[in-house]
Amino acid sequence: MARALEEMLMEELDVLYQGALFLSAGDGRRAEKLLLDTTKAAFRGHSDGTLTTTGRHPLEHLMLGRFLATGPWRGRAEPRPTRVPGERRDGVVSPDAFFRAAGAVHPRARAALWLVVVRRRSHAEAAAVLVTDDSGLRELLAYRDTFVSEAFRGSIRGPIQAAD
């Protein structure tokens, strides 16, 4: 049964907000812009029947699509992930540290990390949302190391020790 858009928004708004902040690397203004853009796109899709109203997280998937399709990074080559040696990998990571760390990776990788690391989606589900295959997703998730290093760097609470 088709759901009202207001109902969908009410259910997903907090997750959308978290996701928008993550995709915008913690920039509140850009995050809100993404949220509003998603809302308007959702209205257009809901009105003309192209927006899926059943299933899980339709607005979150729409927002990811809008983020990847409308950013200034369209068509740019993705940089190779950098290896970060000797970083501390424990301690409590704050939400702000996660958001800022997302800015250290390429936007498509950011979207993949949001789905897999933060939202805990299976690889198959994340690949479907990002319209890629398993190997494509693995390339994006290769940025996980960089992201995690930056996240811990932002919230480090202990002595530095060598990692593998």
Add this chain to the structure above:
Amino acid sequence: MHPGDMDCLSARAGLWPPERPRLVGEDQARARAHVNRCPACARFFAQDRVLLDGLEALRRERAPLEVRERVFHALASARSRDRGRGPVRSRVRVRPGWWTAAAAGATLALVAGIAVTTTRAAGPRLEDPQGAIAEDYIRRAVGQDFLDTSDPREVTRFLQRELGSPLTPLRADGLVVERVEICLLDGTRGAMIRYRMEGRTISQYVVPRVGVRARPPAVVHQRVGSGPQAVPVVTWADPSLEQALVGPVDEVRLLELARGRERP
């Protein structure tokens, strides 16, 4: 790597996310066997466990009130602009009738008063009073605050908490407070106090403002839409509040109620 062993990426993908219960099939058993033997994969999942507390805190982040308001305002604006272009699939319905026109009139009057008396840049203005009502309806659908009470002191405490304004409800013989709720008027957070008098509902709209020019209560005949009907609305202001009173009673009576208000 053992013969028949899985590679690291496949093993990690097969057991992802690790906290989710799963039926153990052959692939999961092989993945688990690999992780049990692979120090790098064991460190990968151990590191992921360390992240979980932080991720849990991230998932508790709520969209702030002002962001929620702007999102639903954007939706209401989109609906307003789309009116007349075909059916809109939504559960938001503006019921026709006197009350709708009255609320629209109060909204218009307040908006007009705010435009004259404030220099603050507001959000996008709604041209359509029915759009303003839809916006207010959606605003309440967000699950924002309201209070059903007949105690004027509770209304005052509610308004102090929600708007920073310790307004005392109107007092008059036979006038009973029923409810107070937050509403959104032209993108600004205000409140509506609902009263009951002689079986009729009267609404008082309150919008906090800074630097408003004070003016005494006066009746405004607010035309709504293209129809001939003009709705009497009483509006007044002091330096911190714009107010309006509307209801299915004689306008002289409305004016008396507004003039007879008591402030703390």
